[in-house]
Amino acid sequence: EDQVTQSPEALRLQEGESSSLNCSYTVSGLRGLFWYRQDPGKGPEFLFTLYSAGEEKEKERLKATLTKKESFLHITAPKPEDSATYLCAVQAEGTYKYIFGTGTRLKVLA
Amino acid sequence: DVKVTQSSRYLVKRTGEKVFLECVQDMDHENMFWYRQDPGLGLRLIYFSYDVKMKEKGDIPEGYSVSREKKERFSLILESASTNQTSMYLCASSLLGGSGANVLTFGAGSRLTVL
Numbered sequence: 352e353d354q355v356t357q358s359p360e361a362l363r364l365q366e367g368e369s370s371s372l373n374c375s376y377t378v379s380g381l382r383g384l385f386w387y388r389q390d391p392g393k394g395p396e397f398l399f400t401l402y403s404a405g406e407e408k409e410k411e412r413l414k415a416t417l418t419k420k421e422s423f424l425h426i427t428a429p430k431p432e433d434s435a436t437y438l439c440a441v442q443a444e445g446t447y448k449y450i451f452g453t454g455t456r457l458k459v460l461a
Numbered sequence: 462d463v464k465v466t467q468s469s470r471y472l473v474k475r476t477g478e479k480v481f482l483e484c485v486q487d488m489d490h491e492n493m494f495w496y497r498q499d500p501g502l503g504l505r506l507i508y509f510s511y512d513v514k515m516k517e518k519g520d521i522p523e524g525y526s527v528s529r530e531k532k533e534r535f536s537l538i539l540e541s542a543s544t545n546q547t548s549m550y551l552c553a554s555s556l557l558g559g560s561g562a563n564v565l566t567f568g569a570g571s572r573l574t575v576l
Contacts, residue, residue, distance in 0.1 A: 393570060
């Protein structure tokens with residue numbers, strides 16, 4: 352069964368304290384893996400798509416990496432405005448479905 | 462940028478009422494989706510549509526129906542609202558096909574409370 356597991360559920364960091372969020376996935380043929388950011392009471396906002404193992408993408412303080420079993424979202428020197436829930440999703444080959452993890456709630460303290 | 466607009470941000474309804482949630486996208490996307498999001502359960506797919514008048518059940522379709530009469534518009538209908546349908550409802554759209562996975566673009570969400 353296709354599955355996405357994110358860890359940790361919640362993470363508190365001091366401003367400037369770098370860390371990584373994990374997304375482990377099981378899927379029968381990966382079409383793509385997505386990272387989204389979601390602020391409270393709002394819809395998810397797209398960050399990255401990764402397609403194959405070894406791929407990396409960066410945007411400001413965020414860097415996403417992908418292996419055959421998991422993806423990491425690295426946050427370098429985070430700021431309070433990076434506080435949000437980060438969602439991971441996968442789309443399997445031959446399907447329209449997107450499987451979402453339950454997210455990591457990140458809080459960055461000033 | 463693709464915009465997905467959900468007509469109602471906050472709704473409060475009574476048990477048994479009929480509820481319509483409207484979603485419009487402006488970038489000619491073929492696929493449209495309705496999800497509900499609950500704490501600890503993540504996003505769960507209610508219904509999906511890949512073309513006008515076409516729909517497919519997602520993981521939790523019970524108690525819901527949908528309508529897609531125009532390509533840009535996808536409506537979610539709760540025929541008789543119940544308290545367990547209190548949730549955040551998210552509409553999303555994406556392109557159909559292509560060589561890679563297609564990005565889902567979400568609306569701002571509709572927070573429904575059923576009393």
